[in-house]
Amino acid sequence: MTQDIVPLARIFPDRRAVSTVLPKRALTPRQKAAVIVRYLLTEGSSLPLASLPEHMQAALAEQMGKMRLIDRTTLDEVVAEFLSELESVGLAFPGGIEGALSMMDGHISQSAASRLRRMASASSKIDPWERITALPPDRLMPILLDEAVEVGAVMLSKLPVTKAADLLGRLPGEKARRVAYAMSMTGGVDPETVRRIGAALLAELDNQPQRAFDQGPVERVGAILNVSASLTRDDVLQGLDAEDAAFAAEVRRAIFTFVHIPARLNPRDAPKITRLVEQPQLVSALANAMGKPGLEEAAEFILANISQRLAQGLREEMDQRGKVKEKDAEEAMTAIVAAIRSLQASGEISLLQPEEA
Numbered sequence: 001m002t003q004d005i006v007p008l009a010r011i012f013p014d015r016r017a018v019s020t021v022l023p024k025r026a027l028t029p030r031q032k033a034a035v036i037v038r039y040l041l042t043e044g045s046s047l048p049l050a051s052l053p054e055h056m057q058a059a060l061a062e063q064m065g066k067m068r069l070i071d072r073t074t075l076d077e078v079v080a081e082f083l084s085e086l087e088s089v090g091l092a093f094p095g096g097i098e099g100a101l102s103m104m105d106g107h108i109s110q111s112a113a114s115r116l117r118r119m120a121s122a123s124s125k126i127d128p129w130e131r132i133t134a135l136p137p138d139r140l141m142p143i144l145l146d147e148a149v150e151v152g153a154v155m156l157s158k159l160p161v162t163k164a165a166d167l168l169g170r171l172p173g174e175k176a177r178r179v180a181y182a183m184s185m186t187g188g189v190d191p192e193t194v195r196r197i198g199a200a201l202l203a204e205l206d207n208q209p210q211r212a213f214d215q216g217p218v219e220r221v222g223a224i225l226n227v228s229a230s231l232t233r234d235d236v237l238q239g240l241d242a243e244d245a246a247f248a249a250e251v252r253r254a255i256f257t258f259v260h261i262p263a264r265l266n267p268r269d270a271p272k273i274t275r276l277v278e279q280p281q282l283v284s285a286l287a288n289a290m291g292k293p294g295l296e297e298a299a300e301f302i303l304a305n306i307s308q309r310l311a312q313g314l315r316e317e318m319d320q321r322g323k324v325k326e327k328d329a330e331e332a333m334t335a336i337v338a339a340i341r342s343l344q345a346s347g348e349i350s351l352l353q354p355e356e357a
Contacts, residue, residue: 027070027078034063035070035078128198129158135205137166138216143201144171153182154189154197218247222254226341227334233257256341256351258285258333259294262301265340269349270305276339279314281332287318288329
């Protein structure tokens with residue numbers, strides 16, 4: 001249905017209707033757009049009208065409010081013309097600088113993309129909150145910490161509930177309570193003020209210096225140690241403890257290995273692992289884990305939370321497999337961890353934080 005709305009911007013120019021009279025075959029482009037929208041809504045279609053600029057949405061609603069009746073012949077002609085418009089479309093462009101930048105992601109430099117976004121955010125017709133809500137929590141957290149509680153309250157009110165809850169949970173207790181209280185006082189804030197706050201926040205975000213890495217040092221070190229051999233991981237962490245105990249503690253929190261599965265993985269998500277990991281690798285990892293403290297608990301956790309038929313089949317293969325080489329077992333466990341991380345990155349699962357376990 002998104003494709004169906006594409007021609008509306010062309011057949012619905014931004015000019016005032018000249019008449020409320022609707023003689024047969026004498027509709028203006030704006031009136032024709034209103035007819036199409038009315039017809040599709042009557043048919044139960046869900047139209048993404050919110051993707052149109054606000055001034056166009058307002059003009060459309062105004063035009064629909066002025067119209068009364070049209071005859072069946074005129075309706076048929078308008079629908080036929082609209083279908084002809086659809087069939088003649090060869091390419092559809094995303095519309096707006098954000099859509100263009102998303103399409104060109106990876107093909108233009110970050111500096112050029114940032115400059116174009118700053119230009120776009122300066123336009124009063126651009127909703128800054130569309131970009132702000134799409135940013136990851138790590139980008140938003142510094143702004144939330146530095147801004148006044150009233151601004152923070154507006155930000156959290158505009159964000160999706162799960163992202164707002166994540167950010168609120170990261171705030172120091174006192175500030176979290178003040179921001180939550182400030183949210184109770186946002187009922188009377190007018191839309192234009194909210195838009196200006198969003199524009200100011202977006203400008204501040206765009207003015208931040210570009211980072212060479214998408215992730216922070218803790219996440220990068222943790223990701224590397226996740227797939228490192230256990231001896232290497234333990235040795236590095238021991239060295240980090242001696243150099244910077246605070247940094248080492250943060251890295252430990254970022255690390256997710258096979259032994260962390262029972263504490264960090266929701267039991268209902270265990271079956272999803274079997275979709276991404278080949279059964280021979282599952283057998284190798286689980287067979288090697290038996291009898292080893294920490295590893296055996298993780299293996300039993302997986303077996304207890306998948307279908308009993310599959311678990312029984314895996315146990316039989318484990319008994320037949322015999323001794324597994326440590327190298328093969330390490331690779332198999334890494335494959336399971338990588339599958340869980342992939343599910344987390346795609347948003348299909350969420351890992352429990354250590355303090356939640």
